[in-house]
Amino acid sequence: SQTIHQWPATLVQPVGSPLSLECTVEGTSNPNLYWYRQAAGRGLQLLFYSVGIGQISSEVPQNLSASRPQDRQFILSSKKLLLSDSGFYLCAWSLSGNILGEKLFFGSGTQLSVL
């Protein structure tokens, strides 16, 4: 069966520090991978998605970046965090291909607080 792992669960970082959140998927090949951010009490905003190794699409311009060094690994990074980067970050995966009705499987999320 497929599983998705996301870590860390919580993170407190000072403004200006770097960020690295990691997400890995097991039990499937060439998944589509996604990073979403959820601000407090609000919906999910798509940040990045990837359909393959090294292929990253950015939905929202910001100081965050994403990388996919391996087929089932998706990393969210920042060189210098801003206060506005605080939020709940969710990694998700779906089956490969552009399937409209695809179900997204979400990780357990990372609560990031930038102080």
Add this chain to the structure above:
Amino acid sequence: AQTVTQSQPEMSVQEAETVTLSCTYDTSESDYYLFWYKQPPSRQMILVIRQEAYKQQNATENRFSVNFQKAAKSFSLKISDSQLGDAAMYFCAYRDAGNMLTFGGGTRLMVKP
């Protein structure tokens, strides 16, 4: 850009009663999918139900059903026989061929025992 609107920030329902959560969306596409995701206190998102725009029959999954009104661009979720475990944030979402999944702002559902 496609938008998804959930006009009810919070809803409450008595246990065993029925509740309907509203969702409207804006699109010029004819082929798309609509989804309802649930986010319990654990914060892990779970798919509840999905509906293809071309299908006239409303989707049903056990106690969960939708009322899909394509012309009105409305996609409401009905939860029958509400249970304490249904308490969560519910997000309506939209997807078409040109866009990734777009979520609404969510509705917090409280279930009273």
